[in-house]
Amino acid sequence: MKVITVTNQKGGTGKTTTSLFLKDALIEKGKKVLLIDLDQQADASYGTGVEYDPSQTTYELLTQDLNLDDILVHVNDQLDLAPAGNQMAKLDVTLTQDHMLDAQFILSDKLEDYKNNYDYVIIDTPPALSMAVMNALTASDTVVVPTQADLFSLKGLGDLGSTVAAIKRRSNPKLTIAGILIGRYNSRTIFSKAMTTALTEAAQSLQTHVFETKIREAISVKESQNAFQSIFEYDPKSKVTHDISNFVDELLGELENE
Numbered sequence: 316m317k318v319i320t321v322t323n324q325k326g327g328t329g330k331t332t333t334s335l336f337l338k339d340a341l342i343e344k345g346k347k348v349l350l351i352d353l354d355q356q357a358d359a360s361y362g363t364g365v366e367y368d369p370s371q372t373t374y375e376l377l378t379q380d381l382n383l384d385d386i387l388v389h390v391n392d393q394l395d396l397a398p399a400g401n402q403m404a405k406l407d408v409t410l411t412q413d414h415m416l417d418a419q420f421i422l423s424d425k426l427e428d429y430k431n432n433y434d435y436v437i438i439d440t441p442p443a444l445s446m447a448v449m450n451a452l453t454a455s456d457t458v459v460v461p462t463q464a465d466l467f468s469l470k471g472l473g474d475l476g477s478t479v480a481a482i483k484r485r486s487n488p489k490l491t492i493a494g495i496l497i498g499r500y501n502s503r504t505i506f507s508k509a510m511t512t513a514l515t516e517a518a519q520s521l522q523t524h525v526f527e528t529k530i531r532e533a534i535s536v537k538e539s540q541n542a543f544q545s546i547f548e549y550d551p552k553s554k555v556t557h558d559i560s561n562f563v564d565e566l567l568g569e570l571e572n573e
């Protein structure tokens with residue numbers, strides 16, 4: 316079982332979209348996937364199109380004496396969902412009030428018994444360097460950092476680099492950053508010198524590289540999300556679907572070589 320966290324503390328950089336693409340591409344490859352939603356906005360959970368009990372979510376999993384099974388939603392034979400709820404916004408406060416020791420290990424401990432149940436676990440995270448993200452990083456093999464080809468999306472990635480370094484030292488030495496993924500890409504955009512410098516610096520600060528594949532901006536991305544459909548079903552022949560396939564092949568190639 317490989318655990319992949321999708322994170323960037325900046326909002327709206329494509330974390331949920333990337334998590335859903337990853338889930339779709341892995342299912343397309345016949346893999347068994349667990350999607351864990353740690354973002355209080357719960358867009359990834361909503362995106363699967365299933366109904367779930369809003370009082371049995373990843374917040375309860377991380378703050379109460381519950382097993383993953385207690386909150387899991389069986390979406391289909393290849394996909395289970397650990398859904399999020401808006402109570403996730405108070406996770407850091409709750410864990411501090413409860414004086415939880417080693418609070419970043421909770422998710423990793425709770426995944427321990429499920430190692431043989433899934434090929435891949437995909438974790439969608441909130442736009443913050445919160446306890447939810449610490450838990451995701453501690454439980455993961457690798458991290459994908461979605462960004463957009465603008466300077467603001469790259470701001471603050473140095474902080475993510477420091478957090479990952481701290482997690483590697485303290486709670487998860489095997490953690491790697493697979494790469495920075497450029498999304499909503501427009502091929503007519505000329506990368507400015509400033510953008511190229513910022514991308515290089517961002518990759519250096521994360522001790523990683525930028526994925527060769529970029530995901531283009533395409534209306535079918537939003538349309539497939541609105542239709543609660545996998546992009547592979549909604550628009551199988553489109554260029555963006557091809558990008559997604561190439562990106563996932565690039566990522567899996569890296570993971571297999573580790």
Ligand SMILES: Nc1ncnc2c1ncn2[C@@H]1O[C@H](COP(=O)(O)OP(=O)(O)OP(=O)(O)O)[C@@H](O)[C@H]1O
Binds near residue numbers: 356
């Ligand atoms: N390749 C793409 N083409 C078109 N639209 C896209 C593409 N990728 C992402 N989007 C759109 O960009 C918006 C932001 O993406 P998304 O919700 O995945 O970001 P996020 O990082 O998860 O946001 P947040 O930080 O709020 O959790 C969404 O409306 C999504 O549909």
